[in-house]
Amino acid sequence: MSPVAREIRRIVVALDDSIESRLVLDEAVALAVRMKADLAGLFVEDATLLNAAQLSFVRQVSLSGQAVEAMDAGMLERSLRGQAEAIRAALQRAAVRHKLTWSFRVARGKASVHILAAVADADLVIMGKTTPAVTRRARMGATARIVAGAPRGSILFSEPRLRRVLGGPGPVVVIYGDGRHADDVLGLAINLARAAEKDLVVLIPADTHDDGRATQANVSAQLANAHVRATFRLCVGRGCDTLVHTLSGHRGDLLVLAQDSPLLGSDTVADLIERLESPVLVVATDQAP
């Protein structure tokens, strides 16, 4: 059976008003243009913030440390509405310029909940890896970590400030799995590689060299008519360290893998995302992507 390059007809992009989020939006627009997909923006008004604003004794300290003021709930609501409007306008401008079909929705609550809910009617969800965090020592924001661990849909974790899916010279790297969704993951990677006009590097988990060769032959046959230039790499080791080391050699612009990829070993996909600079597309395995 040949992996059919999976169509991506609808992309949901999770947005806030940060500069990082604007870059994620640019990335999403570029992908939607290449994929000829509809683009839906999702802005979540953070419930944590809104709750905090309800507490009369909570104060807001400016980043310069020069000003301390009460958190005015009304002001916060207006501020969030303003942010939503600003990002909606940015989405609209980009969509009109590129003739994309677009929509925009504002939700209130926990960002992770709404993002995971959006998976249901999207072929691909894109979100920033570092959505607002107090510190950057941890590469991955709490929301991203929650979403990465949830068993749903196809979610692209992007950090455009460091590496972009499109525009860079690196290939699309896909970890081929042995699960029932292996072909779906490969199909998604093929589609992205084609759309981005990139080469494809297929990492094949293998316990032995012979096993790996057999799988490679199989995958190679499947890619015969995929119209993408592919190379193969056998991976015997397991775990984040091994993967990071392997991937750094390929300098890929995108890693595509199943949520339960055997190459992760005992590590989680969130651990891997946190350590990689490149964007990562995680395909959940408890349901068909």
Next chain:
Amino acid sequence: MPVTPLPADKLRLRCDLSSLTFETTADLKSDEDVLGQDRAFEAIEFGIGIDHRGYNIFVLGPTGAGRHRYVRRIVDAKAASEPKPSDWCYIHNFDEPRRPKALELPTGMGRGLRQDITQLIEDLRAGIPAVFESDEYRNRRHAIDQEFRDHQESMFETIQKKASEKNIALIRTPTGLALAPVRDEEVIEPQAFQKLPEEERKRIESDIEELQRELQQRLQEVPRWDKDRREKVRELNRETTRSAVTHQIMALRAKYMEFGKVVAYLDAVEKDIIDNSARLFLEGEQEAPAALPMAMVQHDGEGPRRPELQFRRYEVNLFVDNSSDGNGAGAPVYHEDHPTLPNLIGRAEHQAELGALLTDFTLLRAGALHKANGGYLMLDAGKVLMQPYAWEELKRTLFAREIKIETPFQSYISTITLEPEPIPLGVKVVLIGDRRLYYMLAAADPEFDELFKIAADFEDDLERTDATVEKYAGMIAAIAEKVEVRPLDRSAVAHVIEHSSREAGDNQKLSARVGTVTDLLHESSHLAGLADRSVVSAADVQGAIDLRIRRADRIRTRSLEQIERGTILIDTKGSRVGTINGLSVLQIGGFAFGRPTRITARVRMGRGEFVDIEREVDLGGPTHSKGVLILSSYLGAHYAIDRPLSLRASLVFEQSYGGVDGDSASSTELYAILSALSGAPIRQGLAVTGSVNQYGEVQAIGGVNEKIEGFFDVCAKDGFTGDQGVLIPHSNVGHLMLRQDIVDAAAAGKFAIYPIATIDQGIEVLTGVAAGDRDSAGDFPDASINRLVEDRLMALADARRRFGVSGEGIGPG
């Protein structure tokens, strides 16, 4: 003794072909293409040679006299023997960017310096990023950034840890940070918080307040840490850049060690590059660690500009390049054909960038004064005066002896302007203009004489002698060779010389307007070419003259047509009392032609009034009125001296509507009055020109050739009778250079030119009746014109006397 018509050979002074000893101008070797300008030449050479302030030259004279050519020749010759002046560059002033510095360099060195600096920057643009990409730099830079990040993260982690221990979360808000109580990793909702025991609520609030204070204190320390970090990064950048720059600059410093200003400039370049290396050479370099929250990223230094613009400040603007490749040998000679203010004193161009007009020292452009500095600047005076501010700025610059680039509307335009360091000026300015301008400037501008002490006055014409004719032939040959027209044969040269006399309006002169001669040679050669002749003949020259007249004579033709059709009444046959043909000249553009006008006079008893009808209706000019008053005086003094002049005479130029001036018709008017008084009819086949004085002497007038030709053309249309001609002042005989057809007609007895010295001579020719001289008794002969006039005047006086006795007045007079 009656006046006889002039012989044909007096009507046009021929150029004797036998005096021309060549076949064609190709045989002549002469490079003298300007003649008769010795006075002007001496003045120019004197002016060029004298090296003192204010000894600039104003070359005045008629257009086409060869002023530009000759001045250029003298100036070029002088300049060739003088040294080339220095090169001038403008460079960036690192202390005051608005005031670019001027750099004087030995001739040719400007190019070298510009090239060296360009090369230096190219090398550094490649070399400096390389040192910034080295492991050493990256490691040191990473360490600095990491130190800052660690500091910052440590601070946040400490607070986060303390907060977490007290079930408090540190959260990001749209504009800052906040601390809020949490339960099960969620911020406690207000209702839930209110349900907490009061003691716990107070504890939470107290904890938050304490943490908040600490957070605020720590946040206030961040800018200081960041400042330290940036300073460390800057110092690292400086140190790194210095390693790449110093040895390259040192090589240039050694090369230009004799030139202190260049060395100082190189020092400034080195310092600036070292201080600004990161911004200049590293794309996207902000000196900020990548992991800083965006709100804390400090953008220091200038705003973003395109990379190529950042390097402009190091360029050398080779402002005046006097190297041999860029200019001819010797001192510069520059002719500015369009002397606008910016073209004279230089300008700062502007570039539009993001809607604003920007400029810098690289956009400074040299003006004519810069280009001619150390040499000679030639300008057309009329053009300079026509350009706003140009004359004033030229004078100011010559007085100040330095060139300062300024925009006249500088203070009115809201854009970036420069004040470049002025450049010392040493230039000889040669202004070329007509006499009117010279005299106007001399009269109206008190500074003019101080700055233009030398006037070189070009002549309009030169004496026509055998020697000058020979030189003139040589000049024609030189021009023909220079402008590359066909050679002229002897007859053609003779014809050009004769035409030159005609242009001069004097058969004893030759026109000095070589421009006109050049045009005639072009046109004659063209006609010869059309006729497939390799040598220009007299026929070609005459053809060119005829075509030139043909092109210009539309109005003359219409005028003749009106006379022919009787619309304008001019008789060329028969005789009439008190009616005479006067002659006038119309100048339209560059073409002048003569036209006859009927002048009539009527007399009656009066009190000696002469009514000049032209003057009465404001169509007569003052000179014309003067002529009419002279008639009155002549009559009063010449006839019936012992009686009051008791007539009222009226004079009119019939069918003249455009105004009359000049006194060249005063003799004509007198003849008409004498005819009217004497009753002797005037021959209408004759026309008259000439002014008269109180003694009845006929005086010279201008345009004699055109006037004769004008009446001749009318007679030719009307038909020759053999009784036609023109009376001209005797003193104008030397000006006659008439058309060949008139000369031929005169030779054939069809048309006569009478040289008239006195009114008596003229009236005799016009009436065929002797004027008559007073005898010993003081009486004029019977039946003479003068007798008839006197008798009439006496009769009028008697009548007037009788009229007065009878008590009847004759009006207030």
